[in-house]
Amino acid sequence: MATLNINGRNMSVEAAGDTPLLWVIREQLQMTGTKFGCGAGLCGACTVHVNGEAVRSCQTSVSDAAGKKITTIEGLSAKGEHPLQKAWIAEQVPQCGYCQSGQIMQAASLLAKNSNPSKEEVVAHMDGNLCRCMTYSRIQKAIMRAAADMRTASNAGDRRPT
Amino acid sequence: MNTHVKITKSEAADLSRRSFLVGSAAAGLALGYSAVPGLFGSDEALAATAKNFDPSVWYAIGPDGLVTVTVGKADMGQHVASTMAQLISEELGSNWKDMRIQLASNDPKFNDPVLGAQITGGSWSTMMNFDAMSRAGAAGRIALMEAAAGMMGVPAGELTVRDSLITHVKSKKSKSFAEIVKSGKITKTFTPDDLKAIKLKTPDQYTKVGVSVPQLDIPDKTRGAAKYGIDVMLPGMVYGKVVTPPVRYGATVKSVDDSAAKKVPGFIKAVVLDDKTKTTTGWVVAVAKTYTEAQKAADALKITYDGGPNAKLSSQSLFDEAKRLQGLSDSGEFFVKDGDPAAALGSAAKVIEAEYTTNINIHCPMEPMNATAEFTGDILHIYTGNQFATRTGAIAAGAAGIDPKHVVMHQMYLGGGFGRRLDADMTVPAVQAAKAVGKPVKVIYSRENDMTMDFSRPLTYQKVKAGLDGDGKLVALSHDVVSAWPTQRWGIPDFLSPSVDKKGPLDAFTVNGADFFYTVPNHYVRAIKNEMAHEATPSGQLRSVAPGWTFWAVESMIDEIAHAAGKDPAQFRIELLDGKGKNDGGAQRLRNTLLAAMGLAGYGSLKLPKGEGIGVACVSSQERKTASWTACAAHVAVAPSGEVTVKKLTVATDVGTQVNPDGIRAQVEGAALWGLSLALYEKATLKDGGIEQTNFDTYTPLRMSQLPEVTVNVISNGEPATGVGEPAVTVIAPAIGNAVFNAVGARVRGLPITAEAVKAAMKA
Structure with missing residues (x-):
């Protein structure tokens, strides 16, 4: 059990600490705008922001992301008008x-x-x-x-x- | 033919025998071609409308005036759904803001009216559906106008339609589409003759065709809201990760030890595939509650394999076998046989010959292969983005052991297609895992699965021989093309072509393009199947298919011949494109694109520094009958190390009629950059029966830092619309190869063009 702050909301997720952030966002939180491309940090399809930095969510574990400010494409702007x-x-x-x-x-x-x-x-x-x-x-x-x-x-x- | 794959034949693809029905339904007004072919009288058609009319056919207009077009095509970035909506909107007279799109299921009623199946490829969609979509739009307009005339009490002939509004100018009355649909009383049948009699707009009357209206699928794709196959979520769904063997094809599973996998939390089951469709061999699926757990379980499985008959093969084995086959006089079938090339080569003043090769290439669309399968009662539901729903549904049925008519394919957006999603392999593990665990299963390939199990562009070997007469005129050309036969692998006889020597059907999708528009009196093209490659590396259709390799050979060879004859290679092409006989029309259009590209690139006039050069190529891709006329002048700089830097690609393409000019530019630029990527950066290799490249660190498509200047110049001359998604792929590699020769005198005959190969050729 970990608490993630995603797009300004705290959300509890149930996942082993080494689970890549990507899959927790996609499967548990069902925010599918963040994509799986290579699983190795080589393509950038899974990019999200952690504390304002662009990171590859397939290479970021849930335990590393916990307590930090995570932004996905769904949260980049309220109405998709960035x-x-x-x-x-x-x-x-x-x-x-x-x-x-x-x-x-x-x-x-x-x-x-x-x-x-x-x-x-x-x-x-x-x-x-x-x-x-x-x-x-x-x-x-x-x-x-x-x-x-x-x-x-x-x-x-x-x-x-x- | 595989008896476990039953392709349902479409009853009639011939639209000339279909009625067009317009009828008010619960959700608004529905419009579409009758699903049942036949020579309806209007009364029978009306009866059919009332009883069986399915409002999701083709397009519907809601009481809010929104027009939703249902498209039985795969939308993989070419915005084809938007283009189909644009054609309908043009004739319907709707406001573009009111247009919506949705993707069709595999119900045969959404089949391509010309092809009789749901297949998206060949750059065919716009070209083949232009007329049908236009007439569908026009029929809708006529029905709405008649209803409006009745409502307003004025003659229909005095009405005008614009932006979803029907106006009677004299009385200043008007009715919106929404108001007319809300009246709910429209029923009209167009017989095939009625449809044929509709006078479509002439190009000067177009308000949408030729206009870069915004593509309807784009806003969702900037918000992460477009749903791809990988995004499907079903209640109770679990996840599958495939474990694929080290050998691309032919391996079998000897044993599976899941004792370690059982310790992985969430693990449900390891399923060894029993694939009677023979799409896959030796695959296992690890099923678990989450994808991460499925990955961990997959890694924990201990599987032993029998590598099968291909386990020792390498790219070199496939090239060696190709050369052996080419050397046999009775190999293959003739695709082209004009005159007597053997005799003409025998009496030629000068004969030159060359071998051209291309290596295995991998599609690797950004969305890895995936599919979700769910059994509900007798019905198997498949959710995936697929280019060939008709065949894929049949493969899924074969994997499930049920009749294809019990399979419903739910089309999703494709995170890249490029031909990869013509194949159906991803459905097999999803179906068999769902069956084994009794739950919906979403199978997602890792990138490693995706790359090593690609239905790749085949490795090719081509031998070309040319004969010149005493005046340096090209009088004979023989061209042997040796490759796996990707389209034959489908097992659908309709996709094969008869050979000119009546030796049997051949896979024309391995030789298209070799039947060029140059006038050469003695010319043969032989299609030779490399059975070893066919078995070891089941191949697929990769963006541009055969012209991607045939023009590499033809357009490099034409350059070599020109130099042998002491002529400028561009001028030599212009002379060969004389438009004589069967080449009339096409040759002139191709010549014009070549001249355009030459002029725009400064061919012959630009003074280039040492080590730089411009090369040209021109192509009639995709097929002779469906060509877009495309030329490229490539400007390169070659370093003493042999490293090639592409400075500029000038592309000119004659597409006949433009539906969406901005969309065409996007497609042609993307295609040209694919051509560049294949020419310089992409190479896969076979070793011990397996593909060696597993991710984007070793298989390396073009990145932003490798982007040259690209100019796309579109010639739109009022001829029928041609396809634009693929042809420009095929013109780039030979243009670059010819530019390298022009720059430093090094002739490279293998793709990709590497610094080592250029350097070696510079020394030679």
Whole structure:
């Protein structure tokens, strides 16, 4: 029995401590947006945030995740309207879509720290996430679009009269 | 033919014999082709409508005005469901915001109207369903207009339809689709003749075809909300993890010791598969309460195997056998036989020959293979994303020992298909485990299972011989293609083709593309089955199938011939694409795409530094009859180490008519990058009968850091719509190989192109 804080809620799960977080999220909590791809940390399909860092949930045990703040694709924004999600639609990124939860979560951890990444920084940050449909160029465009939108929103916020 | 697999034949794929029915039903208005073929009179059709009409057929319009299209196609990233909805919406006159999609079951009523089965492949869907979907939409519009005319008391001929609203301009009256459907009184039958008589829109009247409307499946895929096979949850469900043998095919289980597995919490049972469909050999499923427990139990099983007849084979054995077979004069069957190549080669002024190879390639879609099986009463329910529901249902039935008509396939989104999910293997462990434990079972392959048990792109060996006359003109070409026969493995005679020498049926899906549009008076293509490879590495259809290897050989060889004749390889192609005889039409379209790609890439005009080069290739993939005309100019830089960097791929493709231009660009770019990945980065090998690569550390598809600049240039000339998901795969490898030669004079004849091979060829 462990308590996990997922998407802002505390949830009790019954699983051996060495169970990968991925399977607890998917099976017990039935949040299936986080995907199984390789089971070895090689593809990024299972990416979630633990204390704001993008991690591979297939390589993170339940006992390691307990007591930390976990965010999945379902919790990235309340209505699925994170700037990255909007940009993903605007650029029509997904094809089969299977890797895209992981791609978006990986990208979100970049933009949280760097709202103006260079193309090289995007590639370096995203290179561990495979897309077998090869949507890479649209992923890059969508990240740049979301970054620009976030900067605009934040500038607008700065200009707001006090 | 395997007697345990019974493929249910569709009664009639011929839509010209089907009526189209429109009827008010409980949930709104339902529209679709009659499930029962036959020459209905209108009265009989009406009776059929009233009694048997199933409102889930094809599409339905709800009282809220939402139009839900049910698509019997596998949606694996090509957004085919959205495309079908777009075709219907165009003629129906609905607002795109009102369109919804859902995926069909394997009920034959959702079969492809042209193919008579549920199969998604060959880049066929749009091309083959354009007319049927358009007429279905138009019939709906006509029925709604007639009902609206009655409601408004005006002549139907004076009405206009736009954005789900039917308007009578003169009286300024209008009725929305929702209002008309709510009136609940529509019944109309279109006989086959009525349907044929409908005048479809001309391209200048299109408002949706040719427009990049947003794909309907995308928003859910940004929120983790799209449901794939692996996401299925059933009450009481348990999990299965397969344990696969070290040999790809032919092994048998000698013993299973589950004493350690029994100590794993949650473990339920180890099930040794008894697969009479022969889809799998030597598989065991560890069943447990959770997938993690099933994995632990699987690891704890001690299984001994008899490796079977293929346990000693390697990639080298398969290549050696291919060469032996190619050397025999009576091997194989002829796919093409024009003129007398043997005589023409005998009298040619110059003969050149070359061998081209490709290695085993693995599909590895991001969603590992999986299936969930549940028995309820007499019915077997299968939940999985699959490209060939008709055959997969039959395999699942064979694994269960029941009649296919008792199998219901529930289609899910596919986390990548690429041809892998034409196969049915994932249903076998799910079915037999569910039967053994009496509960619904979801079987999920580990990535290691998925890679080592792939129905892979076969290893291929091709020998090409060309004869030139004294003027350097190509007068003879002989082309032998040796491979496993992936489509023959299906055991469905309809998918085989007669050979031109009447020696028996051949698997044209191993030689398509070799029947090119160049004019060569003496030309033969021989399809030779590598039985050893066929048995040891059961092969499948991998995105682009045969043209992925035939054009590697043809387009590399054409370059070699051009150089032997002292001609520019692009100009040499243009001369060969003269459009004479059977090549009329296609050759000119292909020539135009080649010219486009050359121009856009700066072929011949761009001054390149030392070590860089541009190579071209042009292809008529997929099949001669279903070609999309595609050319590529690849710009590469080759380091002294032999390492190849692709700087830019310029792709031009003639697709006839574009339904969704943005969707086409996505597909063509994805296909081109698949081509690049296969050309440079992907290689699987067989050793001791097993695939050596087990995960993405050793089998290494393209990553973002390897992405070159890609420009996709689409020619849309009003010809019928062609397929776009695959053809661009096939043009990339030869364009890169030719570019490497152009850059450093090194000719590489094996895929993938490695730095070592380039370096070796540079020295030679």
